[in-house]
Amino acid sequence: MAADPVSALAESLGSEVVLERPGEATHGDYATNAALRLAGTRRKPPRELALELAAQAESLPAVERAEVAGPGFVNLFLGDAWFVDALSVMLDQGVAFGADSAAERLKIQVEMVSANPTGPLHVAHGRNGAYGDSVARLLEFAGHDVSREYYYNDSGGQMERFRASVDAVRRGEEPPEDGYRGDYIRDLAAKPGDPVPEMLHRIEETLERFRVHFDTWERQSVVERRLPELLPKLDTYEKDGALWARSSAYGDDEDRVLLRSEDRSPTYRAADVPYLVEKMDAGFGRAIYVLGADHHGTRNWYAAVARMLGYDPERIEVLLYQLVHLTKGGEQARMSRRRGDIVFLDDFLDEIGVDAGRWYLVSRGPDQTIEIDVDLAAERSQKNPVYYVQYAHARIAGILRNAEGAAGAVTLAEPLAPEERELVKRLAEFPEVVRDATERRGPQAIPAYAIRVADDFHRFYHEHRVLESEQEAFRLALCRATQSVIARSLQLVGVDAPERM
């Protein structure tokens, strides 16, 4: 793992020391509560430990002074030299800054979206993609070998109704009562043959536009072929003429039907079994399922299947995200393109753009229900903070265009200004922010952080001239590092970093 400046400073104070940025300037550049945490186990008063730690800190060249405050916080005030060093380290690491935090490099599959191809993707699928893909990007950045898969049902009741609906329109009839309707059905009916591949093709186009690229596509009918050989390996029983999996004995909330009583045909849940085996056989150290909250009832099913078959359940991970509620003027929006509601993902993207769309959908934590008022979405999107962040990136690009010559050494001509110190510290947070977002599967931390970086940069920019200033060498370096961190942050959530705006 590449050592980042803050971790390095913390480690020089002891392995238990974690540094954080205090909210107030009078509390120093960094602070640690290590004395408070260790007071119990060390059987010493926190203030005493804090004094020892402060003395130790002051012996470090980077530390100008250390103060003990409150119940036992140690506040560190750093000299300019530390900021120069920190910036140099970031620039030396370049694109690797904050990367490769994984303790163990894993082969990981992220299966997401997986909407059945009975119609265009809507905004909720967009959330699945924005969330799942951002998690995948974070995992890749951490050093894992990630592959994205789309799994869909190409047989069964839903698909039959879908095909029947298209066929009906082709015959000039109305789709059946329980069928699918809408303009897209008419479009599909205009082309001969099975509408499923065409529907899937359109879905893929939407996803590519949304910058979610799938490495593999898997379908239920293929997966199901291995079901007969696997059924005997499961813990099952017969009841009411159906075959049940005794999944509740393996950590699931309930038992599940595998073969229907009516015709002994496999349920969707049954297909999960060979599908999971396929993932395990493929050697994924971690198989991630990205599911909407409406599927949370099955979150324990997958690991139960793994246990039943003797696989390590740790290899299974289910990520849940809450739903997207669409409203129009305060009322539940209908999913009708005809009415002009922005519910299909493509319409949503037409309306607000891919950058604002991805940003918006990934900015909310997965546990938060997203409320979108379709009347306000387009209007609000112009005020999306994504542009604030992109603008910082474009501003830097402008400076660097005007700067002549390659990067020199990071040198200091005069004492650092507060805005410069704040910006360096902000950039230095990046590795920890990314690590935390990755481990918690919480990509929403990245946009929140990127706003802070842009914030600090815009303030710096407003106060200080970069080119042809005494401090040009340092400030150019600061600009390069800032641009790099913003570009990486945006990339991690699938947003473009423009050179000009």
Added chain:
RNA sequence: GCGCCCGUAGCUCAGGGGACAGAGCGGCGGACUUCUAAUCCGCGGGUCGGAGGUUCGAAUCCUCCCGGGCGCGCCA
């Protein structure tokens, strides 16, 4: 009834044990002869749903209650 998620500023939401709780939007008032004003600065705004508990310290962890969302199919 049971399970999962949520309740933080007028609105949309960050923050998931640390020091007086943050941002954006909205409102009001300022700042461009300078590398992009899609920017910056200031003002106003909160019983962090409620009550107990754990802790030196709780918006954050635990319990209960109140409100809202979603599940509890031989649909997917």
